[in-house]
Amino acid sequence: MPLHVDLPLVLDRDAPVPLTVQLGDQLRAGMRAGMLRSGERLPSSRALARLLGVSRTVVTDAFQQLYAEGWLEGRHGSGTYVADLSGIAGPAGGASHAPPAGGAGPAGGASHGPPEGAPSGNGPATRAPATTAGAAAGWTRGDTVFAAAGAQDVPDAGVVDLRPGRPWVRDYDRAAWRRAWRGAADRPPCDVIDPYGHPRLRELLAGHLRRARGVPVGPENVMVTRGTGHGLDLLAAALLRPGDRAGVEEPGYGKARSIIAARGGRIAPCPVDEQGVLTEGLPDDLRILYTTPAHQYPLGGRLPIPRRERLLAWARRTGATVVEDDYDAEFRYDVAPLPALYGLDPGRVVLLGTLSKSLAPDVGIGWLVATPALLGELARVRVELADRTSGPVQEAVAVLLERGDLDRHLRRARLSYGRRRAAIVEILGGRVSGDSAGLHVFLRLPAGQVGRLVAAAAERGVLLDTTERHHHGLVRHHGVVIGYGSASLAEVREGCAVIAALLSGR
Structure with a gap:
């Protein structure tokens, strides 16, 4: 039955925080506190907008963000419901430690092995x-x-x-997987390779980034790659001259060091602490700096806002390009997302993303987000190197995005x-x-x-x-x-x- 919203939802039009963000934060807090419980149905976006005296767009945008974060789920022809929050939300805002029931894996398809919560049989x-x-x-x-x-x-x-x-x-969801590949099979072979990627997929990826990461981009900012390593390699090929210094977090992702070195770059280890890369003392002669601010690899820190701002001030002063690897930023627990570096300064940051962690490594699709001018330079590099991303795979991913399966x-x-x-x-x-x-x-x-x-x-x-x-x-x-x-x-x-x-x- 429909949920009667008794939460103290108060939206302040004079606050600097957008109404959509205010509404999302308050609904999220209500679910954490147990006032909105798993399986309960929310009012329609139209009814909630009327109740709060705001436009329906405010409510639908807030719902979309909560969908992307996993707090809400839609049921076809039925409405919007609070998702299963066991193990995620608790009265104090922390994770519940009650053992959840076993069930399907993260892709939501039928399980073809033992349920995830079931005993493995070997202690x-x-x-x-x-x-x-x-x-x-x-x-x-x-x-x-x-x-x-x-x-x-x-x-x-x-x-x-x-x-x-x-x-x-x-x-995994076998029906969605098969549907995606049937869609790819319907696409005829193409003899022209677009170095930017399929226009339809670029448009869909831009929408995905706006929903999942709050990054205000359009398709003109998106290049389809084969993953974050491939995107870094394209950047190194385009931006590094032999002997140029490139910063990599220390400790950090070893493959990033290998890719940069293979393109002639000299590695400059940049120390990190429990929060991420240390901005004080960064060398002034770095051509690029590779960093993982959403979840530092391997220490796991989240780069705080003040340090992000200092990092971008350093990049603007030195002319360095910051390469932001957003490899698993879709997965957050009990914390609000921090803004992507790219969203804070699109002119100095290149954002790399991938489906390797969020879907599967062998899909081989990622994205590179940058200014149109830099994408044009990267496109010329791809043409010179005869570099490409599989067309049928791009089409299959487009189907997953277009139908909401991803x-x-x-x-x-x-x-x-x-x-x-x-x-x-x-x-x-x-x-x-x-x-x-x-x-x-x-x-x-x-x-x-x-x-x-x-x-x-x-x-x-x-x-x-x-x-x-x-x-x-x-x-x-x-x-x-x-x-x-x-x-x-x-x-x-x-x-x-x-x-x-x-x-x-x-």
Whole structure:
């Protein structure tokens, strides 16, 4: 039945905050506090607009933002409802730690393995050691286990893999997936390659960025790429001359260093702390600076607004281009989104995004957002390099966006990942940081303890990553990076129980 809104919704027309943002914040707070509960139906946008004395656009824009964040869900022909918030919202605004029921994976399709919340059948004591389970899960190189092709589709390969970098792809909406590829098959082969990407997909991606990230862009600002690494490579090819210095966070994404070095750039490690890149002391001679402000990789910090402003002031003063990797910014928990750097200064920032984390790595679609002038330069580079993004894949992604399937997938994924994140916080408590966003957290440890913990966890069948390999030079941040993208809720609980036991000396 329709919900009678008794919330104290008060919109101040004289406030500097837009009415849409005010309404979204108040509805979000009501859901966090339990005044709006899972499954309850909201009034129509027209009725709520009439009640508040505002235009319907104010309400629909607020609803769209809450849809994108996973707070609301639509039911065809029925209306707008509060989504399943178990593990996301609680009376105090924190994550609920009650074990959620098992169900479909983040893509919302039928589950073809055990439900995500179901026991895996192997407790920590019965797990095969990672060194021996590697033969079943994939192949080994040194002391690292690499998943073989198809291994990630096996619900239980004898190892709990809590290393970062992969999303949940075991379950998906088969109907939406097939519909997208049928749409791609209807597109005839094309003999002309647009270096900017398909115009229809660029328009849809611009809309997605406006909804999901609040970035005011049009299709003229969007180039379709094959992912963030590809976008960075295009920028390096266009902007770097041999010997130019390029800043990369330290510790930071190793592939970014490799890409820049391959284009002749000299790496300048730029220190970070728990909040992100340190703006004081940045060199004045950097041509580009690669940064991950929404969820620093691998420490997990969110760059605060004052530091963002100082970073952009540095870029304007030095003429450097800031490359903002927004690799998992769609996933936020219990926090409001911070504005993208690009939205604060489109002239000095290039925004990179990808579907690798939000959908699946093998889709091979990303985007690069920049000024039309810079996109023109990048388009010329692509033509010279005979570089392209698959046309049929672009068409399939366009169908997912056009029908709302990607937005629905993100809402379900956000709730599913939120349950796993809540489980980590419940078991490991205040030991972890970087849990407000993304698909990994950071567990800081004394330097001498890291190797022992990782080795002991591997003996109990739990794979972990460390910060060591993410440094370019001297290791300054010691600890373990715990990913929860590709592990089920039961596996996350199991793996974190092993970590907690080891930290307690058990």
